[in-house]
Amino acid sequence: xxxxxxxxxxxxxxxxxxxxxxxxxxxxxxxxxxxxxxxxxxxxxxxxxxxxxxxxxxxxxxxxxxxxxxxxxxxxxxxxxxxxxxxxxxxxxxxxxxxxxxxxxxxxxxxxxxxxxxxxxxxxxxxxxxxx
Amino acid sequence: xxxxxxxxxxxxxxxxxxxxxxxxxxxxxxxxxxxxxxxxxxxxxxxxxxxxxxxxxxxxxxxxxxxxxxxxxxxxxxxxxxxxxxxxxxxxxxxxxxxxxxxxxxxxxxxxxxxxxxxxxxxxxxxxxxxxxxxxxxxxxxxxxxxxxxxxxxxxxxxxxxxxxxxxxxxxxxxxxxxxxxxxxxxxxxxxxxxxxxxxxxxxxxxxxxxxxxxxxxxxxxxxxxxxxxxxxxxxxxxxxxxxxxxxxxxxxxxxxxxxxxxxxxxxxxxxxxxxxxxxxxxxxxxxxxxxxxxxxxxxxxxxxxxxxxxxxxxxxxxxxxxxxxxxxxxxxxxxxxxxxxxxxxxxxxxxxxxxxxxxxxxxxxxxxxxxxxxxxxxxxxxxxxxxxxxxxxxxxxxxxxxxxxxxxxxxxxxxxxxxxxxxxxxxxxxxxxxxxxxxxxxxxxxxxxxxxxxxxxxxxxxxxxxxxxxxxxxxxxxxxxxxx
Numbered sequence: 001x002x003x004x005x006x007x008x009x010x011x012x013x014x015x016x017x018x019x020x021x022x023x024x025x026x027x028x029x030x031x032x033x034x035x036x037x038x039x040x041x042x043x044x045x046x047x048x049x050x051x052x053x054x055x056x057x058x059x060x061x062x063x064x065x066x067x068x069x070x071x072x073x074x075x076x077x078x079x080x081x082x083x084x085x086x087x088x089x090x091x092x093x094x095x096x097x098x099x100x101x102x103x104x105x106x107x108x109x110x111x112x113x114x115x116x117x118x119x120x121x122x123x124x125x126x127x128x129x130x131x132x
Numbered sequence: 133x134x135x136x137x138x139x140x141x142x143x144x145x146x147x148x149x150x151x152x153x154x155x156x157x158x159x160x161x162x163x164x165x166x167x168x169x170x171x172x173x174x175x176x177x178x179x180x181x182x183x184x185x186x187x188x189x190x191x192x193x194x195x196x197x198x199x200x201x202x203x204x205x206x207x208x209x210x211x212x213x214x215x216x217x218x219x220x221x222x223x224x225x226x227x228x229x230x231x232x233x234x235x236x237x238x239x240x241x242x243x244x245x246x247x248x249x250x251x252x253x254x255x256x257x258x259x260x261x262x263x264x265x266x267x268x269x270x271x272x273x274x275x276x277x278x279x280x281x282x283x284x285x286x287x288x289x290x291x292x293x294x295x296x297x298x299x300x301x302x303x304x305x306x307x308x309x310x311x312x313x314x315x316x317x318x319x320x321x322x323x324x325x326x327x328x329x330x331x332x333x334x335x336x337x338x339x340x341x342x343x344x345x346x347x348x349x350x351x352x353x354x355x356x357x358x359x360x361x362x363x364x365x366x367x368x369x370x371x372x373x374x375x376x377x378x379x380x381x382x383x384x385x386x387x388x389x390x391x392x393x394x395x396x397x398x399x400x401x402x403x404x405x406x407x408x409x410x411x412x413x414x415x416x417x418x419x420x421x422x423x424x425x426x427x428x429x430x431x432x433x434x435x436x437x438x439x440x441x442x443x444x445x446x447x448x449x450x451x452x453x454x455x456x457x458x459x460x461x462x463x464x465x466x467x468x469x470x471x472x473x474x475x476x477x478x479x480x481x482x483x484x485x486x487x488x489x490x491x492x493x494x495x496x497x498x499x500x501x502x503x504x505x506x507x508x509x510x511x512x513x514x515x516x517x518x519x520x521x522x523x524x525x526x527x528x529x530x531x532x533x534x535x536x537x538x539x540x541x542x543x544x545x546x547x548x549x550x551x552x553x554x555x556x557x558x559x560x561x562x563x564x565x566x567x568x569x570x571x572x573x574x575x576x577x578x579x580x581x582x583x584x585x586x587x588x589x590x591x592x593x594x595x596x597x598x599x600x601x602x603x604x605x606x607x608x609x610x611x612x613x614x615x616x617x
């Protein structure tokens with residue numbers, strides 16, 4: 001595992017306490033897990049995602065991610081409807097390890113209220129929360 | 133440290149059986165024909181299965197060589213927390229191999245199966261006595277099967293009360309199969325967090341227990357190896373709302389003969405005969421996960437049940453409220469025979485002593501390795517103790533590296549990365565049968581590894597070095613599994 005200063009926390013996404021991120025792209029939100037989360041999990045071997053059209057409240061479980069160590073739940077950072085999933089993860093789950101903020105994205109959602117992204121942490125607050 | 137256990141030696145390569153042998157070679161000869169030759173219908177014939185042609189010695193060497201690549205509880209300490217790899221006394225095997233048991237057919241009429249039926253009946257009585265419960269079904273084939281049976285009993289009970297419920301409370305220190313068993317039965321599992329002492333607080337349960345919750349599943353001692361000290365108060369809270377308490381008794385080997393599970397308020401409890409009662413474990417079973425219940429749940433137990441009428445034993449299906457059959461025939465009888473043998477050869481005092489020694493051994497390891505490895509819950513443990521890799525973090529050494537290195541020292545790695553409440557968990561369960569000398573050697577090996585982590589972390593990253601196979605690429609195995617040989 002890496003030190004915190006070796007990890008990448010871009011400022012164009014917002015972070016949830018459960019280590020998912022969300023990024024505003026047009027009128028949609030992209031969702032994935034943070035560099036810290038993928039590093040803690042270790043090599044990811046399977047990502048289970050919901051169906052397009054499913055809706056979830058904030059904090060609801062939308063899928064699971066399985067690494068060689070454990071299976072972890074994925075939680076919705078902002079309430080909304082799933083409009084796209086990254087189905088390339090089925091054959092290449094390592095994308096979540098290699099590029100968690102780009103190729104390793106998981107969901108695209110139509111948020112019930114996209115401004116709720118403001119309730120999530122910015123990169124500095126998130127980093128401080130990791131330092132505990 | 134005395135000489136370490138692990139060493140290298142000559143290990144044989146061995147191909148698949150299909151790559152050995154030669155056409156026409158054979159390991160046996162058929163007995164001389166003593167009946168008239170009779171033509172067989174051509175439709176019944178065919179090319180036959182693709183078996184390799186091998187001599188006896190080729191087959192024997194094949195399996196002996198494969199076994200030498202392996203590690204077993206008969207070759208060394210196997211401190212697999214949560215899975216209880218205790219030594220299996222060989223007398224159990226002798227008893228199970230007696231021809232009266234081993235050759236009994238499950239369809240034999242009951243009057244010719246009195247011995248087997250008596251054994252099953254008596255074993256149920258012993259398990260009732262050991263657990264403090266009222267009735268037992270031996271049918272479930274393993275722990276998780278016992279859990280499922282328990283959930284079906286919960287459902288049947290609430291249905292008989294006129295109000296089926298939809299949720300089950302499962303703590304984060306329960307066995308990982310608990311939520312799955314609840315879900316398989318149609319329940320939604322509601323997680324509850326353990327407190328800073330690593331156990332459940334009555335308040336946390338009280339906050340979420342309601343009249344739509346069928347009950348709670350508690351593993352006691354839990355997966356941190358800690359005794360759920362509030363279990364009585366928790367049972368009262370759950371019962372007050374009409375719920376039931378399921379006890380995951382997979383860790384019963386810490387408390388058998390000491391704690392009366394019925395008195396704690398447990399309504400349904402499963403045992404793992406293949407763990408606590410020393411029948412073989414691992415390699416895929418077979419196991420046995422009997423379910424013990426209190427009086428009010430007895431009507432729902434699976435059928436057929438062994439009943440005693442005067443001095444005769446019989447199988448009865450006459451239990452109208454039963455959840456039905458959950459295993460072919462009567463469960464894994466061979467496992468029952470081994471556990472029956474274990475219980476009788478130990479007797480009540482020694483069963484209790486086995487629990488005491490299991491706890492003492494774990495407590496000794498916890499105490500000796502505290503400081504060498506991070507101990508997240510520094511409290512008296514039961515039969516297992518949980519460390520983490522936190523103190524080795526500065527050297528970039530992880531739990532996986534530590535336990536892989538332990539293989540070079542001649543020990544089977546403990547359970548790792550479980551329970552999930554401890555990041556980088558190393559869960560050690562020595563069991564009662566290990567001697568003081570072997571436990572000391574284990575402790576010294578762990579201390580030596582911690583020293584290596586500091587001085588030469590590469591040794592750990594490259595471990596194991598002495599085994600037939602070096603470190604396996606677990607990621608590739610999971611991402612691109614090769615399932616065809």
